[in-house]
Amino acid sequence: MAEVVDRKRWCEGRVRELHAWTDTLYSLRVDAPVQPFKAGQFTKIGLVIDDQLVSRPYSYVNAPQEVPLEFYFVTVPDGPLTHRLVQLSPGDPIEVMAKPAGFLTLDEIPAAAHLLMLSTGTAIGPFLSILKTAQPWQRFERIVLVHAVRLAAELSFADTIERLRSEHPGQFDFVPVVSREDTEFAFRARIPALIEDGRLERHLGLEIDATRTQVMICGNPEMVKATSATLVARGLTRNRRREPGQVSVENYW
Ligand SMILES: Cc1cc2nc3c(=O)[nH]c(=O)nc-3n(C[C@H](O)[C@H](O)[C@H](O)COP(=O)(O)OP(=O)(O)OC[C@H]3O[C@@H](n4cnc5c(N)ncnc54)[C@H](O)[C@@H]3O)c2cc1C
Numbered sequence: 593m594a595e596v597v598d599r600k601r602w603c604e605g606r607v608r609e610l611h612a613w614t615d616t617l618y619s620l621r622v623d624a625p626v627q628p629f630k631a632g633q634f635t636k637i638g639l640v641i642d643d644q645l646v647s648r649p650y651s652y653v654n655a656p657q658e659v660p661l662e663f664y665f666v667t668v669p670d671g672p673l674t675h676r677l678v679q680l681s682p683g684d685p686i687e688v689m690a691k692p693a694g695f696l697t698l699d700e701i702p703a704a705a706h707l708l709m710l711s712t713g714t715a716i717g718p719f720l721s722i723l724k725t726a727q728p729w730q731r732f733e734r735i736v737l738v739h740a741v742r743l744a745a746e747l748s749f750a751d752t753i754e755r756l757r758s759e760h761p762g763q764f765d766f767v768p769v770v771s772r773e774d775t776e777f778a779f780r781a782r783i784p785a786l787i788e789d790g791r792l793e794r795h796l797g798l799e800i801d802a803t804r805t806q807v808m809i810c811g812n813p814e815m816v817k818a819t820s821a822t823l824v825a826r827g828l829t830r831n832r833r834r835e836p837g838q839v840s841v842e843n844y845w
């Protein structure tokens with residue numbers, strides 16, 4: 593293994609638990625001596641398959657101060673890595689890139705009254721990591737987490753969300769979106785449409801406004817693109833280090 597894994601960049605972790613939320617969604621909990629990271633960042637995890645290290649980026653779901661490390665993933669059809677990750681058992685070795693990466697972090701987000709976090713599928717992960725830290729609650733009057741999934745069973749982390757709700761009453765809203773079945777509690781739509789037709793703002797009693805709102809978007813690149821375009825049409829701009837704006841994004845593929 594020494595020849596296929598660069599020990600300067602990768603640390604050997606151990607699987608603590610593979611928790612199945614559904615038959616396609618899993619939390620992989622790992623112990624590994626990684627470098628400190630900021631909530632919202634990702635690392636790479638990998639397995640040696642046929643003498644090759646096969647690795648992919650995964651967001652940290654745990655907050656920086658929490659152990660074990662947690663990664664939330666979906667098995668994609670014919671996905672080379674995810675189909676191996678689901679075969680892991682407690683105690684198995686797993687490679688974790690020591691150094692974190694990524695800029696979907698609160699220190700990149702300008703001051704604002706309201707923070708909207710918009711996610712599809714597994715991309716709720718980095719937002720949970722951020723929400724498990726003290727910083728967002730000190731910085732924003734209201735925080736909204738939108739989680740869009742196909743089926744209601746894919747709304748994982750209900751306990752974490754319920755805890756955030758009870759710890760931050762009046763400051764936190766969770767908005768579930770279930771696109772492929774009717775439920776009594778979720779919007780049945782896509783995120784860009786909910787913004788375009790004003791339903792999200794009416795539901796929250798909150799206006800998306802370039803002077804008061806920051807938006808973080810993560811997940812399906814087509815959702816990221818369409819939602820960004822909707823927000824730009826509403827007068828918001830992409831947030832860049834040299835040119836601060838209101839819309840910060842991360843694509844998962
Ligand atoms: C910055 C970053 C962070 C990421 N964080 C996560 C994470 O926390 N959890 C996670 O599950 N994935 C995450 N991904 C995607 C992940 O790296 C892999 O692509 C994914 O797990 C599939 O790996 P694979 O080898 O099985 O298939 P791949 O060959 O890597 O992917 C095959 C196809 O599956 C689809 N796909 C990939 N990832 C997803 C996904 N998450 N949800 C829906 N469809 C997908 C895409 O169409 C992709 O082209 C992230 C990607 C990036 C760039």
Ligand SMILES: NC(=O)c1ccc[n+]([C@@H]2O[C@H](COP(=O)([O-])OP(=O)(O)OC[C@H]3O[C@@H](n4cnc5c(N)ncnc54)[C@H](OP(=O)(O)O)[C@@H]3O)[C@@H](O)[C@H]2O)c1
Pocket residue numbers: 616666667668669712713714740741742769770771772781782783784812814815816818
């Ligand atoms: N049983 C299974 O085998 C199974 C189950 C779930 C997932 N998967 C696989 O896992 C992968 C990921 O699925 P996923 O459901 O986590 O992710 P996803 O396809 O990105 O869907 C998550 C949410 O994003 C929405 N969305 C998709 N495209 C969008 C766009 N252009 N604009 C706005 N919203 C958009 C979806 O709405 P729509 O519903 O309207 O597309 C859904 O509400 C896929 O490869 C899938 O095949 C397999």
